[in-house]
Amino acid sequence: MSSLPLSRSFFAAAVSAFVMLTGPSAQAQTTDLPDYVIAEFGTPPAIPIGALDADLQSAVNRLVRISLDQNSWDPSDTGDFTTLMASEDPRVVWILTDMLRFTWRPEFGAQLIDASTTLMGIDRLEIQHSSELIDYMMAWDMPPYPDYLDNKRAVFTNYIDGWEDIFVEGDIDWHLVQWGGVNIDARPFGRTDEPCNCIPAADDPEVSTAQEATWLSDDAIVFGITINGESRAYPRRIMEVREMVNDTLGGRDLGIPYCTLCGAMQAYFTDELPVGVERPVLRTSGLLIRSNKVMYDITSGSVFDTFLGHAVTGPLADIDLQLDQATVITTDWGTWKETHPDTTVLVESLALGRDFDFRNGRDANGPIFPVGDVDPRLPVQEDVIGVLTASGTPVAFQRSTAMVALQNGQTIAFENVHLELDAGGIRAVGDQGEDVGSHQAFWFAWSQFHPETELWAR
Structure with a gap:
């Protein structure tokens, strides 16, 4: 078993203790970071504590207003x-990078980058895009200034309709949230056949039998x-x-997000909820956090941590709603339908005539949105099978290694979790063979949303 080289929670506690001892005007030098972070990103600058002084806050506010009307x-x-x-x-670089994301005047963008690199002590020639600045700040655990969300909300809601109710206080690190370049999907439940200028969710998708799905090749990923x-099979295409x-499957309602950027297809149960809570209807917000899509419920307006299934804003956050997961098997269509001959599968028309293959195209060279530093124990986009044990411990299994071990008849277990082959993929089960809600993801995503994760070693 392995652990992170240095616990980020320890670092946060150390900074908090420093603040309590030295007062709100102290400078906290954030050098207690893992060696691999310092090696890649260098030593971070000193970070002031407390509110911005009046002149600085006024300057920030004026620049935000200018960014909304750059003419x-x-x-x-x-x-x-x-x-x-x-x-x-x-x-303040957090809000400067927010403005950069929507800047259309080159002169204004150049000033934003110049100010950002000066404040961060970075060579201006090293920065070509705002995402590179964000990688530095993520790696350095750079906090935002107080009341940052007010400025961020002004910038984001100026450009995309429908975000007014998204950017609210909650259990979410808003400074890490970036625009994914698409609009919010705000279509009501059952109207996903209507066109939208968004990533179009599908409600109660049409399905066919395996025999009818002649369009789907046996080697297609499902x-x-x-x-x-x-x-049921959900083709990656x-x-x-x-x-x-x-969707509804086996008598249970499901909300099923697929984050193309982090290689994670997850299935959350959206029924059997506390009394008085309506079924969450999940949609794509158009936003990202650590290169993972930010989903929200159109029924309550609550935002969810997509990777963890936990409500982080709105009425569902107020009741601390946590959605349970069902296992998702990543495999090929031929093996899946052979193992499950009675399976249904989504119909081809749901692909809207498109065939992106992001994994082997757009994302072939690594994450295209900021992720900061990544735990170096595995390559950034290595596939892992992730699951939480009965004790709540997150554990990841390197898929390629686990697959070979299982095919060779080896036993793989961690606490109460056991891996087994299933329809050409891998499933995690409990001591009694029960489903424990495992899924596949890129290592960078699993390790960043579960920073204390254990990593199974063969």
Whole structure:
């Protein structure tokens, strides 16, 4: 068993203790980071504690207003940028990168990058895009300044309709949230056949029998789910287009997000909820956090941590709603239908005539959105099977290694979790063979959303 080289929770506690001992005006030097972070990103700058001073906050507010109407900006008016750079407060770079994401005037963007690199102590020539600045801040655990969300909300809601109710206080690190380049899907339940300028979810998708699915080749990748003896295959080609499905299988309601960026297809039960809670209907918000899609419920307006299934804003966060997971098997269509001959499968028309193959195209060279530092125990996009044990311990199994071991008849177990082959893929079960809700994901995603994860060693 392995653990992270240095616990981030220990680092956070150390900084908190420093603040309590030295007061709100102290400078906390964030050097207690893992060696691999320092090696890749260098030593972070000093980070002030407490609210921005009045002049600095005023300069930030004015720049936010300018970013909303860049035509009104005179390139010779650099006073606010001078104030920012003189402040030596790198926390404001979070809002500068937010503005950069929506900036269309090159001169304004250049000033934002110049100020950001100066505040962070980074060579300007090393930065070509705002995502590179965000990688540094993520790796350095750079906090935002107080009331940052007010500024961020102003920037984001100015450009995308429908985000007004998304950007609210909650149990979410809003400074880590980025725009994924698409609009929010706000279509009501049951109306996902209507076109939208968004990543289009599918509600109660049409399915066919395996025999009718002649369009699907045996080597096509599918995500298989079995609930109460009823099996269904969700072809990756379709899920790369839809990314979110609300379905009913085996008598249970499911919300099924697929994050193309982190290689994770997950299935959450959206029924058997506390009294008075309506079924969450999950949609794509158009936002990302650590390169994982941010989903929300159109019924309550609550935002969810997609990877963890936990409500983080809105009424469902108020009741601390946690969705349970069903296992998702990643395999090929030929093996899945042979193992589950009575399976149903989503129909080809749901792909809307598209065939992206993001994994082997767009994402072939690594994450295209900021992820910061990644636990170096495995390659960034190595496939793992992730699951939580009965004690709540997250554990990841390197898929390629586990597959060979299982095929050779070896036993793989960690606490109460046991791996077994299933329809050409891998499933995790409990001591009594019960489903424990495992799924496949890229290592960077699993390890960042479960930073204390154990890693099974053969």
